[in-house]
Amino acid sequence: MCHVEYIIKTNQKEAAYVEDDEKWYVIYTRTGDELKVKRLIELLFCKLKRKSIRVLIPKRAIIERKGKNRVEKIKSLFPGYVFIKTCMSYELYNDIKRLPRFLKFLKDEAEPAEVREEEIKIILSLVGDSDIVGFSTGIKIGGKVKIIDGPLKGFEGLIEKIDKRKGRVKVRLNVSGNANLVDLGIHIVEELDNGEFNKLSEVS
Structure with missing residues (x-):
């Protein structure tokens, strides 16, 4: 103090x-x-x-x-x-x-x-503790992707754009009044009929 x-x-x-x-x-x-x-x-x-x-x-x-x-x-x-x-x-x-x-x-x-x-x-x-934003995981639901795990979980409202082909999301973060659009990586999976998940793509 x-x-x-x-x-x-x-x-x-x-x-x-x-x-x-x-x-x-x-x-x-x-x-x-x-x-x-x-x-x-x-x-x-x-x-x-x-x-x-x-x-x-x-x-x-x-x-x-x-x-x-x-x-x-x-x-x-x-x-x-x-x-x-x-x-x-x-x-x-x-x-x-x-x-x-x-x-x-x-x-x-x-x-x-x-x-x-x-x-x-x-x-x-x-x-987190590593100072590095790691990868998040998203589920494909219809034409959208819902983030279910990783550092972006709980921050869906900040996501402005999702590129399923590249496995990336653009997130808007503000710092002292300056808006920054940052590009983060996600692994995208698709829910199957049996409740399991099938990986569609990774960051490229």
């Missing part, structure tokens, strides 16, 4: 913050530099300065075709996004902004913007 009051200046206004708990924020960097930024934060702040910062890079597992073979790949769920959970202060804010490869914090009226609790809960429930 911490209690810090600080002021951050933006081009438009000054914003005063009083933090009583650790909050989630998003650092935006170049796509492909996410892991480098994570390692810098863990080395410079967590290890050397003994700061309490949790760094999260949500990832997704997908299957891609490579010739005749199918290869599992791990890719960033939000390219360019590095999530951090910390008790923000003016000093820490400025130290992070000096990092190599740092571009900016995501912001709303003032910088940095907190990730809303309902948004981070969805992301954390999807990635």
Whole structure:
């Protein structure tokens, strides 16, 4: 638990913050530099300065075709996004902004913007303990697919498009007011007359 009051200046206004708990924020960097930024934060702040910062890079597992073979790949769920959970202060804010490869914090009226609790809960429930969104399973019901197992179970309302041929679903996730349409993998099965399931397709 911490209690810090600080002021951050933006081009438009000054914003005063009083933090009583650790909050989630998003650092935006170049796509492909996410892991480098994570390692810098863990080395410079967590290890050397003994700061309490949790760094999260949500990832997704997908299957891609490579010739005749199918290869599992791990890719960033939000390219360019590095999530951090910390008790923000003016000093820490400025130290992070000096990092190599740092571009900016995501912001709303003032910088940095907190990730809303309902948004981070969805992301954390999807990635679980591994920080990776694994595969979900869906049943073909008529012309639709119902998600019955895996990280997407219970989040059918967020699914905007289902591609049964490729075995993928597009899910809309919001982060600090920014809508992100992400592509996730599902295994699709068809219910048989005897109650068993027959796999139709996998991610391709």
